[in-house]
Amino acid sequence: MRHAWNRLWWLVPSLLVAACGPSQEPVASPEAPGEVGESTRSVLYAPPVPTSGDIVDSTAYLGPVGLNDAVQTQFTTNPQYLSFSFTVSAGAQVSLEVTHLGSSMYLDTGLFIYGPKNANGSYGTTLRAQDDDAGYGQLSKVASLTLAQGGEYLAVVSTGTGAGKKFRLALGCLNGACAQDDLFTACDLDVATRIEVCDESVVETQHVTPAQALPQCTDAQDAHDAWVSQCVVSSGQKPWCANGEAAFTSRMWPVCKDFYQRYYGAGPLPLTELEDNDAINEARATGHTWCKTGENYCDESLWTFNVPSVADTQATQLDWVVEGAFAALPELSSNPRVQFARQPNLTYADFAGRIGWAFPDLAQVLPQELGNGTEVPQVAHFYDNPVVAPGAHDFHNLYIVYFPVSHRTAVFWLIQHEY
Numbered sequence: 001m002r003h004a005w006n007r008l009w010w011l012v013p014s015l016l017v018a019a020c021g022p023s024q025e026p027v028a029s030p031e032a033p034g035e036v037g038e039s040t041r042s043v044l045y046a047p048p049v050p051t052s053g054d055i056v057d058s059t060a061y062l063g064p065v066g067l068n069d070a071v072q073t074q075f076t077t078n079p080q081y082l083s084f085s086f087t088v089s090a091g092a093q094v095s096l097e098v099t100h101l102g103s104s105m106y107l108d109t110g111l112f113i114y115g116p117k118n119a120n121g122s123y124g125t126t127l128r129a130q131d132d133d134a135g136y137g138q139l140s141k142v143a144s145l146t147l148a149q150g151g152e153y154l155a156v157v158s159t160g161t162g163a164g165k166k167f168r169l170a171l172g173c174l175n176g177a178c179a180q181d182d183l184f185t186a187c188d189l190d191v192a193t194r195i196e197v198c199d200e201s202v203v204e205t206q207h208v209t210p211a212q213a214l215p216q217c218t219d220a221q222d223a224h225d226a227w228v229s230q231c232v233v234s235s236g237q238k239p240w241c242a243n244g245e246a247a248f249t250s251r252m253w254p255v256c257k258d259f260y261q262r263y264y265g266a267g268p269l270p271l272t273e274l275e276d277n278d279a280i281n282e283a284r285a286t287g288h289t290w291c292k293t294g295e296n297y298c299d300e301s302l303w304t305f306n307v308p309s310v311a312d313t314q315a316t317q318l319d320w321v322v323e324g325a326f327a328a329l330p331e332l333s334s335n336p337r338v339q340f341a342r343q344p345n346l347t348y349a350d351f352a353g354r355i356g357w358a359f360p361d362l363a364q365v366l367p368q369e370l371g372n373g374t375e376v377p378q379v380a381h382f383y384d385n386p387v388v389a390p391g392a393h394d395f396h397n398l399y400i401v402y403f404p405v406s407h408r409t410a411v412f413w414l415i416q417h418e419y
Contacts, residue, residue, distance in 0.1 A: 078161055
């Protein structure tokens, strides 16, 4: 199917040349600049500390720069401080450089890194790294910087004499651990488009069903070709590329395949169980302890999964998530004593209220640990009340809580005992 794909020349991504001008006039430092390092040729112009306590306010912010990517712009006044944000995961090791390629001759720059941005949206004023002339000529370079805390950082490129001159700032990942984990929870839209176009081409040329065509578009060579199309480019590389091809192949590509398995009717949506979460486990344990006091009021089971999906598109249907949960957990569908019946869907507030008598902490922590804090969860509800002894029932409530933006779900099975 790669031959069919190669004929689709119009989908090959073009090279991106990122160029922009400053969005505001920078604030010039009232202090005389001081010399830094051994160089006697140039001066390191640091952005002045603003009264707001957020260093970005002393700069002209020009937007983000991607991992293993670069931006190019030019200075317009002297002195000037132009800033760019970048986002990394905890433990990322990065390099930042004002490169010889793409920068004007005889340009003298300074380079400063601040952050990460805090909950109030401020980068603060604490320097993580700075450089004057470690790059080519009088250009700046931070060859290696390890960022123990993940989040959004700010890089500031300054000059005292470069008005009218261009520069190019490049950001590199050195240890394959820079891209944030949430970039791998959904299939990249451009990768998904490759699979769809390939599948449609196979269906048309071989007269098979989309499900039958899918294996020809999702093998190891297809994964490599998808990686190359997005990551082996001179500009415009996707942020997730920074962690390397192995991370893409082992983490994102299976999500893409799993989504299209259900999309093309090749089987239920495969859900991938998430690693244990300490906050969720602690909240569950608190409720479990309450359940087991006295007369053993209740029992519970909890599973958390990643939901295969395509980024930047409509959320995966809740019914698909439900179907995937029952396929992943045979105890839900193969238990002869419990026959779950679907009930009307619930709001998250309804769900929290129904489990709050025993598990209030769990209801509070799930959106924090599985969601993004603002998305609206969807909740499917199932119920059964089998007789377990003369005159006594067990009341089974099954809740499948889906976070449609973060592509995660929690399956919570709560059993109340009647005595």
